[in-house]
Amino acid sequence: MTEQQNLPASPVHLRSSEHGEAALVSFYEQVGGRPTFEKLVAEFYRGVAGDPVLKPMYPEDDLGPAAERLTQFLEQYWGGPGRYSERRGHPRLRMRHVAYKVNPDARDRWLSHMRDALDTLELSPLHEATLWDYLQRAAHSLVNTFEE
Numbered sequence: 695m696t697e698q699q700n701l702p703a704s705p706v707h708l709r710s711s712e713h714g715e716a717a718l719v720s721f722y723e724q725v726g727g728r729p730t731f732e733k734l735v736a737e738f739y740r741g742v743a744g745d746p747v748l749k750p751m752y753p754e755d756d757l758g759p760a761a762e763r764l765t766q767f768l769e770q771y772w773g774g775p776g777r778y779s780e781r782r783g784h785p786r787l788r789m790r791h792v793a794y795k796v797n798p799d800a801r802d803r804w805l806s807h808m809r810d811a812l813d814t815l816e817l818s819p820l821h822e823a824t825l826w827d828y829l830q831r832a833a834h835s836l837v838n839t840f841e842e
């Protein structure tokens with residue numbers, strides 16, 4: 695197996711082949727690492743805290759622990775440290791959301807807070823589009839009811 699095949703299935707890699715050496719930089723690093731994901735999630739939860747549909751869904755009154763879980767999940771997904779799985783095991787996101795009523799309204803609210811949060815990051819258009827595409831697909835995949 696080549697070194698390349700051993701890498702985790704992180705979505706985007708930048709490859710430069712100066713002097714025949716392959717340099718791989720994860721998407722996580724390209725967008726600025728931990729501070730970028732921390733800011734994204736902090737801004738997102740600021741929106742959730744004021745959302746009359748989403749806020750009551752969160753089991754804890756303090757959104758801090760949920761924010762940390764989402765930050766670690768996103769960091770891991772994009773090629774950063776694997777802290778999420780060290781703490782929580784396999785993500786199994788659909789299973790972890792069955793306890794919550796994720797209907798199209800909840801999904802759209804979730805995405806709208808995420809869109810606002812993403813806009814505060816001022817990423818390059820390609821990075822922004824990559825992240826947004828993923829977040830939209832993930833949110834659509836987690837809808838588990840069409841009940842109002």
Ligand code: HEM
Binds near residue numbers: 761837
């Ligand atoms: C579609 C609308 C969504 C709603 C209404 C929703 C709601 C929730 C709620 C209420 C929790 C429990 C809070 C906690 O204990 O952490 C949670 C957990 C979580 N959500 Fe979502 N979520 C949505 C979409 C997403 C998406 C798109 C992602 C990933 C890109 C995501 C990732 C997570 C993660 C990683 C956790 C923590 C799971 C754990 O380790 O227990 N969620 N979500």
